[in-house]
Amino acid sequence: MAFGQCAVMSATVRGVDVVPVTVEVVVSGGLPGMAIVGMPDAAIQEARERVRAAIRAAGFKMPGEKIVVNLAPSHLRKTGSGFDLPIALGILVATGQIDPAWARDTLYVGELSLDGTVRPVAGTLACGICARSCELDFVCARDSDPVPLEGVRILAIDRLDAAAGEGGAARCLSLHGRGRGASGPSGAPDYREVSGHEGAKRAFQIAAAGGHGLLMMGPPGAGKTMLASRMPSILPPLDPDEALEAAVVHSVAGEPIASVIAGERPFRSPHHSASLAGLVGGGSPIRPGEISLAHHGVLFLDELPEFRSSVLQGIRQPLESGAVTITRADGNVVFPARFMLVGAANPCPCGYFGDDRHECTCTVPQIRAYQNRIGGPLMDRIDIHLDVRRTPPSVVLSPQGGLDSATLREGVLRGRAFAARRAAGTASRRAPFSVEGCALDEGARSFLVSMAELHSMSGRAIVRTLSVARTIADMDEAETVGCEHLAEAVSYRVRDGIGGC
The missing domain is CATH 3.30.230.10 (Ribosomal Protein S5; domain 2)
Structure with a gap:
């Protein structure tokens, strides 16, 4: 030859x-x-x-x-x-x-x-x-x-x-022009199926409109997982650039990309036994973790305190920067990780602390130790803290549903559209957040200062509370952030005691 x-x-x-x-x-x-x-x-x-x-x-x-x-x-x-x-x-x-x-x-x-x-x-x-x-x-x-x-x-x-x-x-392979409808993902669960929890639905709507992290705490069976699993139904579709970015991550990981290319935002829900490499990325060869597979989508961590502390703390930096850098002897590898964090947790080991229908069997040190597994620094990076209580049986069996996904989605799209109009003339597709962009008057500024001093808010907590208030104002199509917007944002930051002790 x-x-x-x-x-x-x-x-x-x-x-x-x-x-x-x-x-x-x-x-x-x-x-x-x-x-x-x-x-x-x-x-x-x-x-x-x-x-x-x-x-x-x-x-x-x-x-x-x-x-x-x-x-x-x-x-x-x-x-x-x-x-x-x-x-x-x-x-x-x-x-x-x-x-x-x-x-x-x-x-x-x-x-x-x-x-x-x-x-x-x-x-x-x-x-x-x-x-x-x-x-x-x-x-x-x-x-x-x-x-x-x-x-x-x-x-x-x-x-x-x-x-x-x-x-x-x-x-x-002629695969251009796959449709991206204006409605939610086909077959996605609807919030109409969730009885009660109208306040929680409002919190999810705000989180979806502004891309804010959200933590739910409440007893078992209160509906935390049901609420979180329906988050994709109110999110807007991926735009072409976002879809390509997210699809590349899924392609590299060997995951299917058809739904992402079609405009559906990723929804990842890893088990609490996930390792640090599985959640953040790593291995040999280096593979993207769940936080990168949730890029431009939602990362849902159920039973949040059951995750290992080192694993949870590993997502703190990506929450801030929108990317994760994995360092090896032969160099650094950067994965995108701009995701919405949705967490769910029981308030104590038995799960019934603060529940008015079941007696909690845990001691105060046990409750504090259980809640401290999440860690203060990570809690400080989550914008919306939500208490989820049990729905009364009469409401569960009621034939009338509450807010549905279509209605909530309209508010999300309205808020994002108004934010985009505020961003007109900037390089960003979304309005960049700034304190000046909230246009606080003297009354609103004084109210926020008093709330921050009363609840000992960190600088990050103040800015994140103001960011949530800016999202609420966008949903109301208001140019300035008023006291009513700040009051609602503070209510999502300061919990009412079902999880605190």
């Missing part, structure tokens, strides 16, 4: 960014075998066996000479099985078995099965963005998730033996 060499473009994922990689293949004289160099991980090293079997299964001949595969740049660690397809194509071009045009102006990612089928890999969307920036065509597996990108030719290949033809990959 003829000796030769070939270079095929591929890519490796690092965080949510993708680095282009040149797969250089040389077939030369020497002891038969295949060596892969350029800092490959174990999955790439195993590609030798997959590529051999796939080439034979596709009807091609596996060369019996020495094969060297270099992944350049060689100083960067490469991960994943997406190099199978470019390595196989490089070998076939180098040995003259397929048209050299397959190696030109195209970026390939795909895993090979032993029968020659091309399988999808994680990070396909991110690799497509890389191909667009490099001005290359992009080829992936036929079964890959939708790649909704303009400005790049996206092709699909289902089997390696398709390379024997003359026309490139099998078909174009």
